Amino acid sequence: MKASEQFMRRLGLKHPIIQAPMAGTSTAELAAAVSSAGGLGSLGMAACSAPQARAMIERTRAQTAAPFNANVFCHQSVPRDPRREQQWLRHLAPLFEQVGAPLPTELKSLYESFLVDGAMFDMLLEQKPAVVSFHFGLPERERVQALRRAGCYTVATATNLQEAARIEAAGVDAIVAQGIEAGGHRGMFDPALPDEALSTAVLVRLLVRQTRLPVIAAGGIMDGCSIRAMLELGAAAAQLGTAFILCPESAASDNYRHNLKSERASHTRLTAVISGRPARGMVNELIAFADAPGRPEADAYPFAYDAAKQLHAAALKLGKQEFAAQWAGQGAPLAREMPAAELVRVLAEELAAC
Numbered sequence: 001m002k003a004s005e006q007f008m009r010r011l012g013l014k015h016p017i018i019q020a021p022m023a024g025t026s027t028a029e030l031a032a033a034v035s036s037a038g039g040l041g042s043l044g045m046a047a048c049s050a051p052q053a054r055a056m057i058e059r060t061r062a063q064t065a066a067p068f069n070a071n072v073f074c075h076q077s078v079p080r081d082p083r084r085e086q087q088w089l090r091h092l093a094p095l096f097e098q099v100g101a102p103l104p105t106e107l108k109s110l111y112e113s114f115l116v117d118g119a120m121f122d123m124l125l126e127q128k129p130a131v132v133s134f135h136f137g138l139p140e141r142e143r144v145q146a147l148r149r150a151g152c153y154t155v156a157t158a159t160n161l162q163e164a165a166r167i168e169a170a171g172v173d174a175i176v177a178q179g180i181e182a183g184g185h186r187g188m189f190d191p192a193l194p195d196e197a198l199s200t201a202v203l204v205r206l207l208v209r210q211t212r213l214p215v216i217a218a219g220g221i222m223d224g225c226s227i228r229a230m231l232e233l234g235a236a237a238a239q240l241g242t243a244f245i246l247c248p249e250s251a252a253s254d255n256y257r258h259n260l261k262s263e264r265a266s267h268t269r270l271t272a273v274i275s276g277r278p279a280r281g282m283v284n285e286l287i288a289f290a291d292a293p294g295r296p297e298a299d300a301y302p303f304a305y306d307a308a309k310q311l312h313a314a315a316l317k318l319g320k321q322e323f324a325a326q327w328a329g330q331g332a333p334l335a336r337e338m339p340a341a342e343l344v345r346v347l348a349e350e351l352a353a354c
């Protein structure tokens, strides 16, 4: 049996199509619509407390009986580094001045890692979503196994062979092969290590040969023909993020949607200046200024994100949206605007016809 057929049968899907978890952009409505249409919808819970994440799961269950994925971030937390923080804030000072906001004296860690969030783990064990996925690393093996014993299918992101080997050794069920084309945060375990920057196609092919686990292709996949190409390379399914941003069910702002439909969509950049970890988004004034040559090292994740969010909030009060994080992959110009269920249907038709 082909990898995709096995994968769909295991999860009860009609199509080998996963709507990527997108913290802040995906919603319960988006996930429910995709899952009801026979794909796998995903909830991005990285910015949620356990009660907020529970509410998101309940809201999704109220709209679909189909399986869906709950996604958490597993980054290694680093302590604040006041020297690096001050250097970064000094670099951003002209932008704070531009929007009339005081320079923060201290940056906060806005994103608690699942590695230290016991309440989130307990909530997932109790709620048992059909799929639980991990980004930026892995929880300890015992937690992975506890979720699996509870009936959750587990998935983790790899950007290279070494991360994939660690995922397999941890007993996780499937691997997301995230290529350099992908929108949003790169799932690399340790952002301090050199990045091979492998493309989705190369990484999928390497992982299909290296591992016996199902490989889910992610990065730059925007239509059914690209999904077909990934399945031909041996992928079990394709995970699409940017393709779903223009769906009316997403939480994307009007400005984000406008930019994604404009010429700006063809200028994405992978940069750590917004959050402190490499992430791909449409180039705006924040990225252009903060990521200019000769810049100091960005503060660590997620402290740098606090600075960017404060800047965006102050700018928004002036009606300026140039400091927003608008993640998008290299395939962004191919994004289509239609309801999520229709997009799944169109993708499935294209896949069949390709």
Ligand SMILES: Cc1cc2nc3c(=O)[nH]c(=O)nc-3n(C[C@H](O)[C@H](O)[C@H](O)COP(=O)(O)O)c2cc1C
Binding pocket: 020, 021, 022, 023, 025, 044, 045, 046, 071, 134, 135, 157, 178, 181, 182, 183, 184, 185, 218, 219, 220, 221, 239, 240, 241, 242, 243, 327, 328, 329, 330, 331
């Ligand atoms: C707006 C946005 C937010 C994202 N947030 C998450 C997230 O919360 N968790 C996660 O595992 N991946 C996240 N990703 C990455 C996706 O899982 C996936 O790797 C990526 O979207 C694939 O590339 P594409 O955008 O070209 O389809 C995000 C991507 C985007 C575009």
